[in-house]
Amino acid sequence: MKIQPFKVYGQKRQVEPALDQKKIVQAALGLLDEDGFDGLTMRSLAKKLGIKAASLYWHVRGKEELLGLLAEEICAPMGVPDRTLPWQKQLEVLGNEYRRVLLAHRDAARILASSGAPSGPNRLRLTEMVLSILLDAGFSPQDAVYAGSLLNEYVTMFVSGETQYENTETKSDRKDSPSEAQNWIKALPPTDYPSVVALADHLMKSDADDRFRFGSEILRNGLETRLATRSGR
Amino acid sequence: MKIQPFKVYGQKRQVEPALDQKKIVQAALGLLDEDGFDGLTMRSLAKKLGIKAASLYWHVRGKEELLGLLAEEICAPMGVPDRTLPWQKQLEVLGNEYRRVLLAHRDAARILASSGAPSGPNRLRLTEMVLSILLDAGFSPQDAVYAGSLLNEYVTMFVSGETQYENTETKSDRKDSPSEAQNWIKALPPTDYPSVVALADHLMKSDADDRFRFGSEILRNGLETRLATRSGR
DNA sequence: ACCTGAACACCGTTCAAGT
DNA sequence: ACCTGAACACCGTTCAAGT
Numbered sequence: 097m098k099i100q101p102f103k104v105y106g107q108k109r110q111v112e113p114a115l116d117q118k119k120i121v122q123a124a125l126g127l128l129d130e131d132g133f134d135g136l137t138m139r140s141l142a143k144k145l146g147i148k149a150a151s152l153y154w155h156v157r158g159k160e161e162l163l164g165l166l167a168e169e170i171c172a173p174m175g176v177p178d179r180t181l182p183w184q185k186q187l188e189v190l191g192n193e194y195r196r197v198l199l200a201h202r203d204a205a206r207i208l209a210s211s212g213a214p215s216g217p218n219r220l221r222l223t224e225m226v227l228s229i230l231l232d233a234g235f236s237p238q239d240a241v242y243a244g245s246l247l248n249e250y251v252t253m254f255v256s257g258e259t260q261y262e263n264t265e266t267k268s269d270r271k272d273s274p275s276e277a278q279n280w281i282k283a284l285p286p287t288d289y290p291s292v293v294a295l296a297d298h299l300m301k302s303d304a305d306d307r308f309r310f311g312s313e314i315l316r317n318g319l320e321t322r323l324a325t326r327s328g329r
Numbered sequence: 330m331k332i333q334p335f336k337v338y339g340q341k342r343q344v345e346p347a348l349d350q351k352k353i354v355q356a357a358l359g360l361l362d363e364d365g366f367d368g369l370t371m372r373s374l375a376k377k378l379g380i381k382a383a384s385l386y387w388h389v390r391g392k393e394e395l396l397g398l399l400a401e402e403i404c405a406p407m408g409v410p411d412r413t414l415p416w417q418k419q420l421e422v423l424g425n426e427y428r429r430v431l432l433a434h435r436d437a438a439r440i441l442a443s444s445g446a447p448s449g450p451n452r453l454r455l456t457e458m459v460l461s462i463l464l465d466a467g468f469s470p471q472d473a474v475y476a477g478s479l480l481n482e483y484v485t486m487f488v489s490g491e492t493q494y495e496n497t498e499t500k501s502d503r504k505d506s507p508s509e510a511q512n513w514i515k516a517l518p519p520t521d522y523p524s525v526v527a528l529a530d531h532l533m534k535s536d537a538d539d540r541f542r543f544g545s546e547i548l549r550n551g552l553e554t555r556l557a558t559r560s561g562r
Numbered sequence: 563a564c565c566t567g568a569a570c571a572c573c574g575t576t577c578a579a580g581t
Numbered sequence: 582a583c584c585t586g587a588a589c590a591c592c593g594t595t596c597a598a599g600t
C-alpha cells in the first residue's frame with residue numbers, strides 16, 4: 097500500500113526522507129484551514145502525514161516551534177506598500193495587507209498572537225517595514241517602537257476578534273431578523289444600562305471592514321497628532 | 330478528617346451544600362493566581378476543593394461558563410470615573426482602571442480575552458460606562474460602538490501582551506546587561522533590517538506603563554480628531 | 563539518520579450509580 | 582439534590598528500540 101519514493105542512484109544515493117520541515121509546515125497549514133486552531137494537534141497532523149506523532153519531534157522541537165514556523169509561512173505573501181506615498185497612506189496599505197494575509201488562513205490571527213516575537217525573515221520584514229515608515233515619518237526611536245507594536249497588535253487583535261466566532265455560526269441566520277443576542281440586549285434593564293440598550297441595533301450589525309477602517313483611521317490620526325505636537329518643540 | 334459544616338436545625342433543616350458556584354469561582358480565582366491560566370484545569374480545581382472533577386458539572390455548565398464567571402469576578406472591583414470630567418480624561422481614567430483590575434490577578438487578561446461578549450453585570454457596567462461617555466462626547470451611535478470595542482480591546486490586548494512572558498522571566502537579569510534577545514537583534518544583517526537593528530536598544534527596554542500611556546493617548550487623540558471632523562459637517 | 567511502540571502524565575466531559 | 586467511579590476520547594512529549 098505504501099508507495100516508495102523514486103530512488104535516484106547516482107551522485108546522491110540516499111533515499112530522500114519522506115518527511116522534512118517544509119512538508120510538515122505545509123501539511124499543518126492545510127490542517128489549520130480544514131480544522132482550525134483547536135483541530136491542529138501534533139497527533140492529527142501526524143495522521144494527516146501518514147506517520148506517528150513521535151516522528152514529528154525529529155524535525156521540530158515541539159508544538160511551539162511549529163506554530164512559529166506556521167506564523168512565518170502565513171506571513172510569506174505579505175506585500176509591501178509604495179514607499180513614495182505619504183506615511184499615513186503607507187501605514188494604511190500595510191495594515192490592510194496584513195489583515196488580508198491573516199484572513200487568508202483559518203485562525204491565522206490566533207497563530208500569530210500565540211507565537212512570540214518575530215524571528216523569521218517574513219515577520220521581520222514586516223517589522224522592519226513599519227519601523228522604517230515611522231522613522232522616515234519623523235517619529236523618535238522610542239515612539240516608533242511603541243507605535244509599531246501598537247499597529248501590529250491592533251491588526252492581529254482585530255482579526256482575532258472578527259474571526260473568533262465564525263465557526264459558531266448560527267445556521268438559522270435570516271439577514272434582517274433580530275438576532276437572539278440582540279433581543280437579549282434589548283431585554284436588559286434600561287435603568288442600569290441605558291446606552292447599551294439604546295445601541296443594541298448598532299452593537300450587533302457591525303461590518304468588519306468598516307470597523308477595521310475605523311480603528312485604523314483612529315490610530316493614524318492619533319499618530320499624526322502625536323507627531324505634530326512633538327516635532328513642534 | 331472532614332469538618333462537617335455547622336448544621337442549623339430550624340427553619341432550614343437541610344445541610345448547606347459543601348459546594349456552590351460562589352465557592353467554585355473563588356477557588357478558581359485563587360488557583361489562577363497560584364498556577365496561572367494553563368494551570369487552571371477542571372481537575373486541578375476539583376483537587377483544590379477536595380472533590381472530584383465530575384462534581385463541578387453540577388454547578389457549572391462547563392469550563393467556558395466557569396471562565397465567564399471568573400471574568401465577572403475579576404471585573405468586580407472596577408471603579409468609575411468622575412462623570413464631570415472632560416470625556417478624554419474620563420476615558421483615560423477608565424482605561425487605567427481597567428488595566429489595574431486586569432493586573433490584579435495573574436493572566437486575568439487572557440481570561441477576559443478568551444471569554445466572549447460580556448453578559449454579567451460587572452462587565453456590562455464597564456461597557457455601559459464607555460458607551461455612555463462616548464455618546465455624551467457627541468459620537469454617533471455607530472462610532473460610539475466602534476470606539477468602545479476599540480478601547481476595550483486595546484486594554485485587554487495590551488495587558489495580555491505585557492504579562493505574556495512574565496512566567497518565562499529570565500532569572501539572570503542584570504538591569505543594564507544587554508539581554509540575549511538584544512544581542513540577537515544586533516546580530517541581524519543591517520542591510521535587510523536597518524531599522525530593526527538601529528532600534529535594538531529601544532525594542533527591548535520598553536517600560537510597560539509608558540507604553541500603555543502612549544497607546545492610550547494615541548487612541549484618545551485619534552478619537553478627538555474623528556469627533557472634530559465629523560461634528561463639523 | 564530517521565521513524566515507531568509504548569508509555570507518561572495529563573486534559574474536558576458524560577453518565578450510571580451511589581447517598 | 583448533590584456527589585462519585587469509571588470511563589471515553591482526547592492532548593504534548595519522551596525515549597528506548599527498530600531499520
